[in-house]
Amino acid sequence: MISIEIRETTDGYSTRYDVFDTSSKKKAVIKTVKYQIYSYKKDGNTYFLLYDNEMNINERVFKFINFYSKNTYKSVNTKLQYLQSIQLLYSFCELFDKKINELKEEDITMFEYFMLGKSDTNSLETKLYLSNQRTQTTVAKHIANCRTFVKAQRWKNAELFTASQVTKRATKHYKKELPKFVTDAEFEQMIDFLDDTEIFSEERKLELECIMRLMFECGLRVGEVLGLTIEDIIEPSEKTKNAFVAIIRNRLSDNKRQKAKTCMNITSKNDYQNPDYLYTKGYGYQTVAGNRELYEDIMDYVNITEKRINRSIRKRKKCYCYADNITKQYKKNRYLFLNERNLSCLSYDALRNDIREIFEGCNIPLDSNSKSSNLCHRFRHGFIMQLLYVKNMPLELAIKYSRHTTVEGLEPYNNPTDEYLISKLNEMNTKYIYKREKS
Numbered sequence: 001m002i003s004i005e006i007r008e009t010t011d012g013y014s015t016r017y018d019v020f021d022t023s024s025k026k027k028a029v030i031k032t033v034k035y036q037i038y039s040y041k042k043d044g045n046t047y048f049l050l051y052d053n054e055m056n057i058n059e060r061v062f063k064f065i066n067f068y069s070k071n072t073y074k075s076v077n078t079k080l081q082y083l084q085s086i087q088l089l090y091s092f093c094e095l096f097d098k099k100i101n102e103l104k105e106e107d108i109t110m111f112e113y114f115m116l117g118k119s120d121t122n123s124l125e126t127k128l129y130l131s132n133q134r135t136q137t138t139v140a141k142h143i144a145n146c147r148t149f150v151k152a153q154r155w156k157n158a159e160l161f162t163a164s165q166v167t168k169r170a171t172k173h174y175k176k177e178l179p180k181f182v183t184d185a186e187f188e189q190m191i192d193f194l195d196d197t198e199i200f201s202e203e204r205k206l207e208l209e210c211i212m213r214l215m216f217e218c219g220l221r222v223g224e225v226l227g228l229t230i231e232d233i234i235e236p237s238e239k240t241k242n243a244f245v246a247i248i249r250n251r252l253s254d255n256k257r258q259k260a261k262t263c264m265n266i267t268s269k270n271d272y273q274n275p276d277y278l279y280t281k282g283y284g285y286q287t288v289a290g291n292r293e294l295y296e297d298i299m300d301y302v303n304i305t306e307k308r309i310n311r312s313i314r315k316r317k318k319c320y321c322y323a324d325n326i327t328k329q330y331k332k333n334r335y336l337f338l339n340e341r342n343l344s345c346l347s348y349d350a351l352r353n354d355i356r357e358i359f360e361g362c363n364i365p366l367d368s369n370s371k372s373s374n375l376c377h378r379f380r381h382g383f384i385m386q387l388l389y390v391k392n393m394p395l396e397l398a399i400k401y402s403r404h405t406t407v408e409g410l411e412p413y414n415n416p417t418d419e420y421l422i423s424k425l426n427e428m429n430t431k432y433i434y435k436r437e438k439s
Contacts, residue, residue, distance in 0.1 A: 005127045013037035033094045035087045046076045048083050068152055085145035101155040108160050115139045181381035187216050189362045204340050206301045215379030218288045222376040224248045227258035228336040229323040236292050244295035249285040251324040257348040286403050305338050312343055320344035384413040
């Protein structure tokens with residue numbers, strides 16, 4: 001039996017695998033597999049290519065990444081993530097002489113072992129040396145991306161592309177360790193801190209309170225908040241049960257920090273006339289509702305900033321806060337939240353620094369700056385935890401409020417700490433004791 005060794009080397013978006021025959025004293029390369037990812041821009045759009053060993057373009061992958069209907073409006077980073085997963089899949093199949101559309105369940109398990117850098121249990125004569133150490137969470141994501149690709153090709157084995165139970169359990173455990181969320185008590189503490197502190201101006205205090213409430217009470221992501229414009233805020237009415245409505249959508253004028261990641265991506269102003277953008281709720285746009293009190297605070301902030309804009313215009317200073325006008329409700333549309341020192345839309349860095357000041361002022365523990373656990377996102381986590389543990393909302397209803405498409409989408413947010421679970425248990429026991437004493 002031939003004993004082989006596979007070594008992986010990466011250079012940017014190029015991945016190479018050298019296969020060595022180690023059954024003899026002198027190791028010899030018997031096979032080389034190399035796939036490279038390239039990108040180019042045309043008419044303002046970024047297109048991706050996957051080249052094989054012979055520098056041939058994979059047409060099937062090219063069409064899927066760049067023109068498949070569900071990928072058309074995905075971000076550049078999302079497309080790249082899909083392509084890196086597909087690059088792994090093609091490399092694996094070429095290394096082990098398999099065809100993607102003929103892969104069986106045991107082959108998917110072997111693919112999973114391959115990405116983890118482990119020898120498959122059915123192939124103990126194969127040793128893997130990978131330059132990239134992939135976690136089981138990353139492997140599960142790669143398998144899910146490959147499943148989407150295979151399904152788009154209408155190949156019958158798409159349903160086999162699921163992570164093993166071991167990987168699923170490890171992924172679930174990993175997500176459980178992500179911090180943390182803003183509790184109801186912490187949120188009240190932060191609002192009280194804003195009222196009392198002299199760190200911020202009155203305008204900034206009002207702005208920060210509106211932003212935190214949009215994230216904690218309405219469940220907006222930080223990018224969705226920063227992308228809001230004045231035409232996106234619909235005043236309360238009888239039709240809306242006295243609640244205001246915020247419309248979440250993307251615009252060509254948005255910067256990368258203002259993106260609503262689950263809404264249709266805009267590549268040209270022609271997209272504003274696309275029926276999907278205008279009328280397809282959940283894809284072209286999304287809506288959230290908030291109470292009248294928050295609406296009045298937002299309008300107070302808008303009035304304050306409008307006065308600042310008008311003063312600057314009279315002094316012939318330029319404004320950098322204008323946004324693409326979709327509804328023509330206003331003569332000029334502008335972003336809702338502004339930087340205090342100039343008339344530009346509020347920057348993510350400025351908001352992040354102020355939120356950190358508030359956390360520190362309230363002695364709330366800080367976490368790392370990782371994307372999955374940043375301080376701003378804790379508010380949305382807190383919103384969903386309120387749905388699940390305070391309002392005890394059924395999962396099927398909670399996903400409507402959280403704007404997820406499946407119940408599984410709630411899993412990364414469902415991460416109560418031990419302290420939180422104990423407090424909930426004490427609340428339940430207190431209610432039980434009170435009822436027993438009353439009876």
